[in-house]
Amino acid sequence: MSAPEPTPAAVPARITLYSRPGCHLCDQARVVIEQICAELGESYVELDIDDPNQVDPEVRERMTDEIPVTFVDGAQHDFWRVDPVRLRSALRR
Template sequence: MTTLTLIGKPDCHLCDVAAEVVDAVIADLPDAAADQIEVARASIADDPALYELWWEKIPVILIDGDLHAHWRVSPDRLRTALEEATK
């Protein structure tokens, strides 16, 4: 199982765009790959430790705990990373 974590906060336009990119990329993957991806969402507003680490970089995408992207998410780059992670 691959875990994609989207870290953001409420009322964040870039976070909303990143969530749309994540959803679209996963929906476009073959079912065998998509079924291996768990999406977790976390808010810096709810977690002081996340706030301390990421407040100036949200939205942040982690794949299996490793930083994949922040601020803007490239659909092509995310698709490639998820395909590699679910092989």
């Protein structure tokens, strides 16, 4: 009997989407991000800006009027809308 194959360590998501429930711009941003992640083999995490268990209150205060906000590799990338060309370019760097 052979040992199971080791699984590769989980690669952290390069994209973080700060959103809030019921936000139509967040819904649109999520669609763009999901499409590009599928295309490029990337992943993303989504954080609810209003959930204190997910987002620090200072971060919420700073970004609440710019939702959705996207970060790529830890740096703020876009807010309000996600430009698919810019996102693709950032992920290919």
